Amino acid sequence: MKRSTVKELLGSGIINTEVLLKGWVRTRRGNNQVAFIAVNDGTIIHSIQVVAELAIFPEALMKRVTTGSSISVTGKLVESMGKGQSVEIQASEINILGDADPEIYPLQKKGHSFEFLREIAHLRFRTNTFGAVFRIRHALAYGIHKYFNDRGFFYLHTPIITASDAEGAGAMFKVTTLDLNNAPVGEEGGIDYSQDFFGRPTNLTVSGQLEGELGALALSSIYTFGPTFRAENSNTPRHVAEFWMIEPEMAFYDIRDNMDLAEDFLKYLIRYTLDHCNEDLEFLNNMVDKGLLERLRFVLENPFERKSYTEAVEILSASGQKFEFPVKWGLDLQAEHERYLVEKHFKRPVILTDYPREIKAFYMKQNEDGKTVRAMDVLFPLIGEIIGGSQREEELEKLQHRMREMNIPEDELWWYLETRKFGTVEHSGFGLGFERLIMFITGMNNIRDVIPFPRTPKSAEF
Ligand code: 4AD
Numbered sequence: 001m002k003r004s005t006v007k008e009l010l011g012s013g014i015i016n017t018e019v020l021l022k023g024w025v026r027t028r029r030g031n032n033q034v035a036f037i038a039v040n041d042g043t044i045i046h047s048i049q050v051v052a053e054l055a056i057f058p059e060a061l062m063k064r065v066t067t068g069s070s071i072s073v074t075g076k077l078v079e080s081m082g083k084g085q086s087v088e089i090q091a092s093e094i095n096i097l098g099d100a101d102p103e104i105y106p107l108q109k110k111g112h113s114f115e116f117l118r119e120i121a122h123l124r125f126r127t128n129t130f131g132a133v134f135r136i137r138h139a140l141a142y143g144i145h146k147y148f149n150d151r152g153f154f155y156l157h158t159p160i161i162t163a164s165d166a167e168g169a170g171a172m173f174k175v176t177t178l179d180l181n182n183a184p185v186g187e188e189g190g191i192d193y194s195q196d197f198f199g200r201p202t203n204l205t206v207s208g209q210l211e212g213e214l215g216a217l218a219l220s221s222i223y224t225f226g227p228t229f230r231a232e233n234s235n236t237p238r239h240v241a242e243f244w245m246i247e248p249e250m251a252f253y254d255i256r257d258n259m260d261l262a263e264d265f266l267k268y269l270i271r272y273t274l275d276h277c278n279e280d281l282e283f284l285n286n287m288v289d290k291g292l293l294e295r296l297r298f299v300l301e302n303p304f305e306r307k308s309y310t311e312a313v314e315i316l317s318a319s320g321q322k323f324e325f326p327v328k329w330g331l332d333l334q335a336e337h338e339r340y341l342v343e344k345h346f347k348r349p350v351i352l353t354d355y356p357r358e359i360k361a362f363y364m365k366q367n368e369d370g371k372t373v374r375a376m377d378v379l380f381p382l383i384g385e386i387i388g389g390s391q392r393e394e395e396l397e398k399l400q401h402r403m404r405e406m407n408i409p410e411d412e413l414w415w416y417l418e419t420r421k422f423g424t425v426e427h428s429g430f431g432l433g434f435e436r437l438i439m440f441i442t443g444m445n446n447i448r449d450v451i452p453f454p455r456t457p458k459s460a461e462f
């Protein structure tokens with residue numbers, strides 16, 4: 001017989017048929033005549049109840065039906081008399097696929113802390129919360145591809161190993177095959193990278209943007225969706241060293257088109273999750289964050305506030321609020337400032353534009369005022385910055401001038417500059433942090449709990 005998933009069984013509406021179920025035992029209760037076994041296979045938040053008359057099963061077998069063990073069950077799918085489920089399986093045959101010794105299986109009781117579950121990340125998928133989070137993560141990945149595909153964007157695979165530093169911010173992981181204990185020394189005393197695998201220093205990418213621009217300047221609209229790496233030593237609930245980023249890049253888009261796309265995209269993804277992951281969201285709303293569904297609907301129904309960095313600084317300065325970090329034109333905004341604007345002042349998502357050029361990357365379009373660039377950050381409740389992007393500098397001379405000012409070697413980025421030499425056009429793009437999006441949509445408040453195996457300073461287990 002073909003195996004049916006729990007999702008299929010609970011949704012089938014077909015009863016009094018013979019079915020085969022395979023899954024993991026979540027709980028077991030009952031009396032000396034009958035056992036009620038909740039079996040979950042991860043296909044849906046719910047478990048299905050298996051009813052086993054003890055008289056027809058050997059005692060030795062039933063002893064092994066414990067929390068965490070995997071079993072296969074053949075039986076009849078029947079309407080359930082019990083509360084909380086519509087159907088159950090009247091078991092005629094049970095086999096143990098894998099035991100889980102109750103003495104040592106760590107997921108015995110409900111309500112383990114997220115911190116504890118992080119230490120057993122190899123097993124935490126088996127909890128309701130992490131099942132829900134990772135089903136939603138999948139649905140969002142799918143929804144992202146659907147969004148762009150439906151709008152004629154092409155998925156471009158940009159390299160993971162690069163020789164350039166896209167953000168010009170340092171904090172990169174080196175990639176090398178040299179023996180660190182015996183690295184070749186060059187003429188100037190430093191490491192001789194000409195003997196390394198690529199014949200030059202290379203890193204893990206911090207962003208696919210620069211290569212993404214090359215694609216957009218031929219294919220019109222592209223997006224990347226891949227892992228990115230930052231060796232910042234920031235131990236916060238919103239930073240990981242390895243995260244996934246979605247970076248659309250569009251030719252013939254100015255900053256306003258870019259903002260419109262970002263807002264539409266984020267709203268689409270929230271709508272998509274509400275439509276496709278309703279039961280998982282309900283669970284998270286009940287168990288993790290009671291304000292979740294309300295917050296998602298609120299963001300969906302209200303236009304994002306659009307303001308300039310300068311206006312934001314004025315609002316923050318006039319707020320009378322005590323901040324840990326100073327507010328002054330020219331200084332970067334911190335998470336506390338961003339969250340004040342979003343949660344206290346505007347009470348809705350905010351898109352800030354036109355940041356001081358000194359705190360932004362070299363590739364951003366320079367404004368006529370000579371002080372600001374056409375940057376945009378999208379700020380969300382509880383998260384702070386969820387998207388960073390900009391219109392790009394498409395004028396060769398201005399770009400070269402800025403690179404010189406910032407000591408960015410032109411010869412390393414000769415290929416980037418050539419797109420401004422040959423048929424340059426106005427273009428824009430942004431980067432959405434996938435994990436920050438999942439945090440917002442699931443209500444999970446630590447980024448380590450929305451990526452299967454988080455990579456953070458001093459932590460690379462699993
Ligand atoms: O603002 P960032 O650094 O922008 C870029 O990398 C641009 N090249 C994007 C573009 O214009 N194509 O990063 C973009 C987003 C942030 O807004 C944030 O959501 C996320 O990436 N992000 C991180 N997420 C988790 N952990 C980290 N350490 C992150 N750093 C950035």
Ligand code: MG
Nearest residue numbers: 377385387388
């Ligand atoms: Mg940023």
